[in-house]
Amino acid sequence: MHRQRARSVRTAVDSRADSVHTVRTGHAGGDRVRLSGFDLLTGPWYIPLTFFYRKTLDAEALRDSLARTLRHYPVLAGRLRRDADGGLSVVCDDAGVRFTEAWSPDAMGDFGHDLRSEPVAGNLVREVTAFGVVDRDTPLLKIRLTQMRGGGSVLAVMINHTLADGASALSFLQNWSHEHLGLPWEKPNHAREVLDSLGRPSPSAAVREGRALVTVGRLRRLAATARLAARRLTTVTTRFHAAELAAMKEDARASLPGSGAWVSTNDTLTAHLWRVYGQLRERPADAPEWLGLVVGARTRLGGELPAGYWGNCVSSSWTSTTAAALRTASLGALALGVRRCLESTTEDKLRDEIAFLNSLRRKGISRRVMSARAHDAFDASLSVNNWSRFPLYGVDLGGGRPFWYEFPDVPVPTVHITPTPDEDGGRDVYLCLLEEHAGELAGPGWQARLHPFR
Incomplete structure (x- = not known):
């Protein structure tokens, strides 16, 4: 019989910044990608995802593979701008992604249900705030790699929610993984205008009146x-x-x-x-x-x-x-x-x-x-x-x-x-x-x- 346990108390990983890098692709197309109505629903908050690894990750190799992956995700290396009608666009100017290398004086814990962790994103309140993102030089993808004493790494990834839902955030991470390992992967499509073109008011009054949005x-x-x-x-x-x-x-x-x-x-x-x-x-x-x-x-x-x-x-x-x-x-x-x-x-x-x-x-x-x-x-x-x-x-x-x-x-x-x-x-x-x-x-x-x- 499996023993079940629920835990709510978290322990913070002592993650001390060592160096901060700006990862760029080297290809600044300058395109302006207008975000869809679904994108605008979320507000410019960040999705913080934290992954724990037994083995130590190579920071330099990660930055190299990230730069290659970002060539197919120019919006992640761009910046948010407010449109005249109140909408949002991303200027694909290759302003870059923030990659923080950090270290911890502690050994890797046996994290899981019996040992919860705070999401490792430095000062989380500062990192995930939606204020100070639009019309600022604020990265839309922030990564923090913490190397634990004695081996092991904690990878914190924060993607601005206006760009991606959970499925897209995870597809980006999986594609980065494949690029890093030299495996083939499907290139993404950023055609927001196609999604917007599918809009059509429902002929059903029940559908219109039952909208989950107001x-x-x-x-x-x-x-x-x-x-x-x-x-x-x-x-x-x-x-x-x-x-x-x-x-x-x-x-x-x-x-x-x-x-x-x-x-x-x-x-x-x-x-x-x-x-x-x-x-x-x-x-x-x-x-x-x-x-x-x-x-x-x-x-x-x-x-x-x-x-x-x-x-x-x-x-x-x-x-x-x-x-x-x-x-x-x-x-x-x-x-x-x-x-x-x-x-x-x-x-x-x-x-x-x-x-x-x-x-x-x-x-x-x-x-x-x-x-x-x-x-x-x-x-x-x-x-x-x-x-x-x-x-x-x-x-x-x-x-x-x-x-x-x-x-x-x-x-x-x-x-x-x-x-x-x-x-x-x-x-x-x-x-x-x-x-x-x-x-x-x-x-x-x-x-x-x-x-x-x-």
């Missing part, structure tokens, strides 16, 4: 942002092994309502986590409980995007039930609801969203769009972002595969699902919750509810 006034947006900053969240991690997931899926299958219904392992795990969180919150029986799913749009746009499209290309879909139903419904019924929520992200819905975002940019109010569920993000919502098919542990940069990946805290209650380091069919789950909920979930009683199928 426009708000400046004061309301500032109030929502301040509310996010005022709540403290903590990330708890736990692992679901393949056998446990199989038992969970079998339980859901046995309780599926109707004949011919089907749900995936990820549908089942998502439903289970949503139900446990609903039990943990104990909201009134008739209170609404909302589940938001981050959904990749590339394969849902009718095959009209270029192969290897690189940028933000995700949507979100929402489903809801009452708190009482969430706590008592069968796992199969909840998993089927998750499946239907995913399938509601149709080509028509996505084209409508693209057209809607394009219209906001034309009106100069792109910065006033936000999630329709932002007002109840802490009280009634849970967002799920599933990266279980991403090559998180395939980023080999000459030192073998990473043995651990660290995910940062995010501003709202979120479930982040990833593969395990062994990629054995299990799932690592990062639950970023309000501190009081995270503390309870880490206790033995709630651990038993979280892992009833082990």
